[in-house]
Every structure is written in structure tokens, then in C-alpha cells.
Amino acid sequence: MSSADAADVFHLDGHDVPFTTGETVLAATSRAGRYIPHLCWHPDFAPHGSCRVCTVRVGARLVPACTLPAATGLVVESDTAELRHLRLRLLQLLFVEGNHFCPSCEKSGDCQLQATAYAVDMTGPHFEEFYPARPVDASHPDILLDLNRCILCSLCVRASREVDGKSVFALGGHGIDTHLLIDSPSGRLVDTDFAPTDRAASICPVGVILPKRRGFAVPIGERRFDQQPISAAEEGDP
Amino acid sequence: MTDLAGAPASDALPAGLRRVAIDPLSRVEGHGKVTLLVDEHNRVRQARLHIVEFRGFEKFIEGRPYWEVPVMVQRLCGICPVSHHLAASKALDHVVGAVPVTRSATLLRRLMHYGQVLQSHATHFFHLASPDLLFGFDSEVSRRNLMAVAETCPDVARQGVLLRKFGQEVIRATAGKRVHGTGSVPGGMNRHLSREDRALLHEGLPVMIDWAEEAVDLIARLHAEQPGLYTRFASVRSNLLSLVGMDGSLELYDGVIRARDATGRILLDGLSDQACLELLEEEVKPWTYLKFPYLKSLGPEQGWYRVGPLARIQNCDFIASARAEARRQAFLALGQGEPVHASLAYHWARMIELLHCLEMIAVLLADPALLAGDLMTAGERQRAGTGVIEAPRGTLIHHYEVGDDDLVTRCNLIVSTTHNNRAMNEAVCAVAREYLDGQTLTDGLLNHIEVAIRAYDPCLSCATHALGRMPLELTLVGPGGAVLDRLRRSAEGRIERPHAAPEAETAR
Missing domain, CATH: 3.30.70.20 (Alpha-Beta Plaits)
Structure with missing residues (x-):
């Protein structure tokens, strides 16, 4: 990220994330190989903004990263105690x-x-x-x-x-x-x-x-998230 | 449940009898409660083992897709989940028209099940029963656990723990997890054994077989040291029922149904497991959720039977593995031509089976079909299927009916502990008649009743594992319903005799 042009990056938890015009924070983050937890967002579809699991902090505001347009110099907080706790409670509610x-x-x-x-x-x-x-x-x-x-x-x-x-x-x-x-x-x-x-x-x-x-045709240990945690898995259909 | 000769077998509390309740049991799987009904002469007239938990598993399986069932139903139990996993798979093999499943799938399932029986038998004998057997039934409560065994007989405790672990490893290697894996599916298996796991298991086997032989020696020695106690204690004559192989051999995974009477005469033989439910009827009592199965042809009074290790090793004609068969012959000598009926002989039979499992694991590990070969079979779809397997505690029956939309429409599970229900009541009655003295309750009586029940390794709720720390309560109720005496053992093992406040109790 350090080699990216300062004109088209935003800052996520201290890291520079490059983006293209019109991209959202979540889309750019995902493309950059970084992880913000999310459920209702999929790279092939327009954002829906309903699950709120991808909520991030931008200054004083809490906003879903999937609907937040990326902007140059934007400072985004995601991996913080506050947001981890928020996501935990959202998931528990689900x-x-x-x-x-x-x-x-x-x-x-x-x-x-x-x-x-x-x-x-x-x-x-x-x-x-x-x-x-x-x-x-x-x-x-x-x-x-x-x-x-x-x-x-x-x-x-x-x-x-x-x-x-x-x-x-x-x-x-x-x-x-x-x-x-x-x-x-x-x-x-x-x-x-x-x-x-x-x-x-x-x-x-x-x-x-x-x-x-089909059921349990694929054994335990060989399933998608058995291989690696979701934070490291590629985006796409489950 | 059990009456003295000539006494009516009523389900209500007979007039003039007192009720003695023991609540709950410890070191059995789940919670139980015992009521003794005694008459005005302090004679024990009935023993009732109440199973007061209700789980409703059969009902909530209905409406679920059939392919989910082998995984879901094993949550019945944390000790013998593989038996449920495989019984459900076997039943659903019929539904998907996959009978027989491939050779590789059959061998992998057999291996998984030998691991299960080994693990469960080791858990029961070493972790749960050995403190009673090694220290005596009246030994201090705080010492009746595996930790005390580890202090006094460290080799026995260590071998028990590692034998259990070995069984768990066999399960992991075949099912994917030590507890609640997913290896078996309707129509076959979803995985082979890896070469790494085969090498790992193969390496550990010789010492396990040696330890299993030592375990058989240990229980045989205990019988020899106190032949009167081990032969007489909670001895109950009964019919015996189990699967046997087509050739009459001991069979744990798949076979035909055989039953013998108390003298050893064969009552029925060679019957398909698909006809199993037609042979049995279940009687319902108002004071327990556990039903009372019996052979329909003989009726409830003559047709009840025992299942499990004691039934299996005497119902078969032989054991196909040499060391276990030699030990079986020594065991059979105890009966002098008739089946052995002593409840404590279950432990001996259990260890012979444990040895057999290890011998069979050795045989299976040499078969290359575990590592490669077709795993799945499919055929013409059927509407229903029955799966019968010999679980550690005895014959386990799963029956499912499945709709055209693939959802289960009916589920019927008859588990091992249910088969042994009448036998456990009879065993408790036998013990109470011998050890209840007048109107005074003793913790000795309580301990002996527990030992009798534990010999059957009952899995009452298939959920908890108390290891002797559960509170116990023994209550003596007079003919008028008043509480005459009460003895309570706390969770910490303290014996208390709380004030017996006069109170009326409703007989159950």
C-alpha cells in the first residue's frame, strides 16, 4: 500500500487502502485483501446495507462500510474494541x-x-x-x-x-x-x-x-472455513 | 416393577406399602431415581427405577431432511454418538437403496464402531466402575473416582485413560472428530482412512491389546477373590437378546437377531434386522418415561430380556478373534453349562469385548480397502428403513420413514438402556431385598443399589457425566405416606440425616 498514489487511498486502521472511483470502503478493502466482517454484502451485487455487521467508524459517525463511498484521505476505523463488540452483539442478535x-x-x-x-x-x-x-x-x-x-x-x-x-x-x-x-x-x-x-x-x-x-458429503476438516478463517478466505459464493 | 411371588404387579402404589426413594443416582449417564416399595413387614415388594427426563428426540427429527439425521441424532449422547450415527446411517442406507454399502464403507464404519465400543467400555470400566470394584461398594465416597484409582493403582488408571484415548483416536480418524463427527452418510462414507492415521493407530495397537488383556485379568481376578459376591450380587435370570453374525459369531455392527432364554436355549435366531420391530412390543408405565420392551411372542412377563455385553458374549457361538474367544471360554465356565446371569458379570463381559475390539481393529487396519475404493452406493429409493447395531450398552434400533419430499415423517429409536429397563428394576429389587434392613436407611444400601444399576452402564439422559459428585437422597416413607427417615449425600460427599418432617408424599 505504501507505493499507492496518495490521491486514491483511504486509511483503514492505519493502513493505506487504494480504491477506484465509485468504489465503497468495503469493496476496496476486500479487493485489497483486508477483512471487514460482513454478511449481506457480496462483490457481485449492489450493496444492501441491512445487516450492519460491516459498520465502521469515520470520525464521529458509525456507518456501514458496504455503502460508504471511499474517498481520498478518509480515516476509517474497523478493528477496534468498540466495533468488535458492536459486531459481536449484532451477530448474537442474528x-x-x-x-x-x-x-x-x-x-x-x-x-x-x-x-x-x-x-x-x-x-x-x-x-x-x-x-x-x-x-x-x-x-x-x-x-x-x-x-x-x-x-x-x-x-x-x-x-x-x-x-x-x-x-x-x-x-x-x-x-x-x-x-x-x-x-x-x-x-x-x-x-x-x-x-x-x-x-x-x-x-x-x-x-x-x-x-x-448432498448433506455431509464433504467431510469435516475439508470445508471452506475449516481450511482458513473467513478473514483470510477469498470473497465469493459460500 | 418387581413383585414378590404372588404379589400383584400393579402400577399404582399397592395398599399398605411404604415408598423408599433414592434420588438421584450418581456415576451413571444422566439422572435417575429409585423407589422401593416395602410392606408392613419391611419386605421389599417392588423396585422402580424412574427415568424422569424427557428429551423428545424422535419428535424433533420429524420434519428434518433425512441426510441430516445421522449427524443430528448422535447428539443424543456424548459417550456413544457413533452408535447412533451408524444406526441412523444403516437405517437410511435402506431409504436411499444402498444395501449393501461398498466394502470400503463397510470396513470404515466397522472400524469406527470398534473404536466407539472400545472407548465407551474403557470409560465405563475404568472411569466409572473401577472405584467401586477396587475399593469396595461401601468405601468412602470421596475416594470413589478415577483420581483415587490413579493414586492407589496408577497403572490401572493410566491404562484406562489411554485405552479410552485410543478409541477416541480411531473415531477421529474415521469420523473426522473425536466426538460427533460426520464420517458416515446415508449410502456410505465421506472419507477414507489416511495413511498417516493408519500408521498412528497401528503403532499404538500392541500395547493396547496387552492392556486389554490385563483388564480382563483384573476383572476375572476380582470375581475369583469374591466369588460369592460377584455371583450373587444383583443376579437376575433373564432372556438374552443381541445381533449375531450370520455364522453365529459375536457381532457389533451388522448381523441377524438371536435370543436365548435364561437356560441358554435359543428362542429365535437368524431374523433380519429389518423385522426387528415386529418382534418387540413396548409396555408403558405411568411412573417412568422409559418404556419396557419385551418379545411379543412371549408377552411382558416372560418376554423381557437383557442386552449388552453380558447378553452378547453368551448369545453368540464364538468370538472371531482368538484372544477374546479364549477369555470368553473362561468366562462361560462360570455358568457351568448355563448362561451367567450375575449383574456384575457385565463388567467381565465388557472387558472381553474391549479386547475383541482391539483385535478386530488390528485386522481391519491391515486391509487396503480402508485407504481407497468406492465410498458411496445408490439405488432405488425406499420409504422406510431400520438400522440395528450393537451399541456399547446393547442393541440399538433406529427406524425412519421418509416422505417423497425427503423429510422424515416418522422416527422411532429404541436405545440399549430401554431394553435393559426391566432387568435393572429386577437387579435393584434383588439388592434391596438383601441389604434393606428394617426401617433404617443406610448409605450402604444406597451405594449397593447404585452399583447394581451401574453394572448395566445405563445411559439415562446421554448427557451428564457425574463422576460421583452428584447428591443422593434416600427416603423412607411409611404405609401412611409419612416420611420416617431420610438420608442425603451432598455433592461434596457429606452424609446428612436431615430432620424427617412428617409429610405426605404421593406414590409414583
Whole structure:
């Protein structure tokens, strides 16, 4: 970074991070190989700014790095005790709002939520679990939807709409009742034109949208985040 | 549960009987509570082992995708998760039409399960039972733990710890983790054994086999030193049920069902494990969550049976590994032509199986199919499957029905401790009849009842591991329901006799 032109870098925790015009702080940070924890952001899609896990401090302001335009000379704090604690609490809230049972979840080891929780040293839920009653939609012959694990990142919504051109998914409801909707008369996945080859079928960062009958085919120890922590893993689909 | 001859086997508290409750048990997996019902002559008329925990595992597996089940269901237990992992896999092999699975998958699963039985047997004998057996049933509570064994018999404790560790390493090498791995999947396995792990296990085997032989010697010597106690204590005649190999050999992973009566006569043999549930009926009692299975053909009073090491090594015709078979022959001599029924003989049988596991691990490690070869099989999809395996504590049955949408619609688990429910009640009754003296409760009685139950290695909640630090309470209730006496052992091992305030108790 030290060789970068001073005109197109910002400062992240004392490091210079180069950026291109129009890039956000999170996009530039990720491209530079540095890590700011995040869940609803994906390099292939426009920022959503909903999970708030990528919150950074710029002067007196706390802002999501995924929506913050990079600017020359910007001083960004991310790896601080304050922000680590904030992210920890956000993640704990996400865990208790859904039903996340890592021990028997086939996404364990490949799950961005689990890996991010490890990255912020989360060791327990802290808050009382909600244990919401959420459905499992197994109607599709090739894809399982387990909504117990949904964190409302909307990546499937964006992928289906922007890449697949189908709009199979949408977020409905308000506040704590916000939930993922399936756009079909029955509300079931089998009654949509969703296909296993859709971009939305492989975008879910947690264990909601899963190919059927694969399960634990990949052994423990050989999964994506078994190999290296999420802070060192490459960005992309889980 | 158990009545004196001629007494009615009622589930309600019979008129005129007092209730003695022991709550809870220590050094068994989970929590238990014992009630003794005695009449006006202080004779023990019934013994009831209450299992008061309810886990609901079968219900919350329903609605889950079938491929998740072998991993989810092993959370039933931290001691024998592999047995649940494999029983579920075997049941779901039928659902995915993968019967048989490939040779490599079969051998890897067998290896994993020998590691499991080895680990569990070592844990039970050395960590849980050896303090009772080495120091005596009435020895000081604070000394009845593995640390005291380590002080007094350091070699025994060390060997126990390392035998257990070796079993855990076998599990790690095949399942990916020492506890709650994911190696087995419906239709096969997801990993081979690495060459590094094979070398590691191979290197450790010879000394483990030597130590296993010493363990068999130790328990045989204890029997020889006190033959009266070991033969008589909590002895209960029963039918015996287990899997055996197609050739009649001792079988822990896959086989056919055989049952013998108390004299050793074969009651049924060669039955497919898929027909297992048709053979059994389960009786429900209002005072416990644990059901009472029995052979349907014989009814609840004649058809109850024991499972586990004592049943297995006497139900089979032979053990396929030489050292264990030689030890089995010495064990069988104890019965003089009939099966051995002493509850404490479970420990001896358990150590013979521990030796067998190590011998079989040695055989398996020499097979190149562990390192390479197809791991998965697929076939025509079925709606249901049953998986039967010999878990450390006995026959374990998993049955699943799966819908067209791949979700489990029904789950039925009959675990080893359930099979032994009636036998444990009978054993407690036998001990209480011998050691309950008048209306005075003693910690000796409490200790002896625990030793009898522990011989069956019950896994009551499959969750806790108390190591003798749990509080115990023994209560004597008169015919009118008043508490006449109470004895309490605190978590620190202190014996207290709190004031027995008159109070009415509802019989359960």
C-alpha cells in the first residue's frame, strides 16, 4: 500500500487502502485483501446495507462500510474494541432471532454466519433465543429451503431478480416479522420456475437454500472455513 | 416393577406399602431415581427405577431432511454418538437403496464402531466402575473416582485413560472428530482412512491389546477373590437378546437377531434386522418415561430380556478373534453349562469385548480397502428403513420413514438402556431385598443399589457425566405416606440425616 498514489487511498486502521472511483470502503478493502466482517454484502451485487455487521467508524459517525463511498484521505476505523463488540452483539442478535443449530447443520464449516461469529470471537448467544416457528419448504425436487436459518440478507432476492431474471424471492412483513417470501400462488418453491442452476441457488451465505441429498458429503476438516478463517478466505459464493 | 411371588404387579402404589426413594443416582449417564416399595413387614415388594427426563428426540427429527439425521441424532449422547450415527446411517442406507454399502464403507464404519465400543467400555470400566470394584461398594465416597484409582493403582488408571484415548483416536480418524463427527452418510462414507492415521493407530495397537488383556485379568481376578459376591450380587435370570453374525459369531455392527432364554436355549435366531420391530412390543408405565420392551411372542412377563455385553458374549457361538474367544471360554465356565446371569458379570463381559475390539481393529487396519475404493452406493429409493447395531450398552434400533419430499415423517429409536429397563428394576429389587434392613436407611444400601444399576452402564439422559459428585437422597416413607427417615449425600460427599418432617408424599 505504501507505493499507492496518495490521491486514491483511504486509511483503514492505519493502513493505506487504494480504491477506484465509485468504489465503497468495503469493496476496496476486500479487493485489497483486508477483512471487514460482513454478511449481506457480496462483490457481485449492489450493496444492501441491512445487516450492519460491516459498520465502521469515520470520525464521529458509525456507518456501514458496504455503502460508504471511499474517498481520498478518509480515516476509517474497523478493528477496534468498540466495533468488535458492536459486531459481536449484532451477530448474537442474528443467532437468537433464527434457529441456528450448527451441530447438525450441513452448512457448518461453509457458513458465513458461523465463520463470522468465529471471527468476532462469539462463544455464546448472550441473548435469550427466540426459537421462532419457521417452515422448511422441501417441495422442490432438488432444492431444500430451511427458513430457520434465514438472516434476511436478501442476496437470494437480488440474485434471482438481477441475474436470473425471475424474482423468485422477496422480503415481506415488517420489523421483527420480516421474512422471506416465495413468489408463487402456493408460496411453495415447487410452484416457481426456480432451478438448481440459478444464481440464487448458490448465493445463500447460511444454510437456507441447499441442494438436496448432498448433506455431509464433504467431510469435516475439508470445508471452506475449516481450511482458513473467513478473514483470510477469498470473497465469493459460500 | 418387581413383585414378590404372588404379589400383584400393579402400577399404582399397592395398599399398605411404604415408598423408599433414592434420588438421584450418581456415576451413571444422566439422572435417575429409585423407589422401593416395602410392606408392613419391611419386605421389599417392588423396585422402580424412574427415568424422569424427557428429551423428545424422535419428535424433533420429524420434519428434518433425512441426510441430516445421522449427524443430528448422535447428539443424543456424548459417550456413544457413533452408535447412533451408524444406526441412523444403516437405517437410511435402506431409504436411499444402498444395501449393501461398498466394502470400503463397510470396513470404515466397522472400524469406527470398534473404536466407539472400545472407548465407551474403557470409560465405563475404568472411569466409572473401577472405584467401586477396587475399593469396595461401601468405601468412602470421596475416594470413589478415577483420581483415587490413579493414586492407589496408577497403572490401572493410566491404562484406562489411554485405552479410552485410543478409541477416541480411531473415531477421529474415521469420523473426522473425536466426538460427533460426520464420517458416515446415508449410502456410505465421506472419507477414507489416511495413511498417516493408519500408521498412528497401528503403532499404538500392541500395547493396547496387552492392556486389554490385563483388564480382563483384573476383572476375572476380582470375581475369583469374591466369588460369592460377584455371583450373587444383583443376579437376575433373564432372556438374552443381541445381533449375531450370520455364522453365529459375536457381532457389533451388522448381523441377524438371536435370543436365548435364561437356560441358554435359543428362542429365535437368524431374523433380519429389518423385522426387528415386529418382534418387540413396548409396555408403558405411568411412573417412568422409559418404556419396557419385551418379545411379543412371549408377552411382558416372560418376554423381557437383557442386552449388552453380558447378553452378547453368551448369545453368540464364538468370538472371531482368538484372544477374546479364549477369555470368553473362561468366562462361560462360570455358568457351568448355563448362561451367567450375575449383574456384575457385565463388567467381565465388557472387558472381553474391549479386547475383541482391539483385535478386530488390528485386522481391519491391515486391509487396503480402508485407504481407497468406492465410498458411496445408490439405488432405488425406499420409504422406510431400520438400522440395528450393537451399541456399547446393547442393541440399538433406529427406524425412519421418509416422505417423497425427503423429510422424515416418522422416527422411532429404541436405545440399549430401554431394553435393559426391566432387568435393572429386577437387579435393584434383588439388592434391596438383601441389604434393606428394617426401617433404617443406610448409605450402604444406597451405594449397593447404585452399583447394581451401574453394572448395566445405563445411559439415562446421554448427557451428564457425574463422576460421583452428584447428591443422593434416600427416603423412607411409611404405609401412611409419612416420611420416617431420610438420608442425603451432598455433592461434596457429606452424609446428612436431615430432620424427617412428617409429610405426605404421593406414590409414583
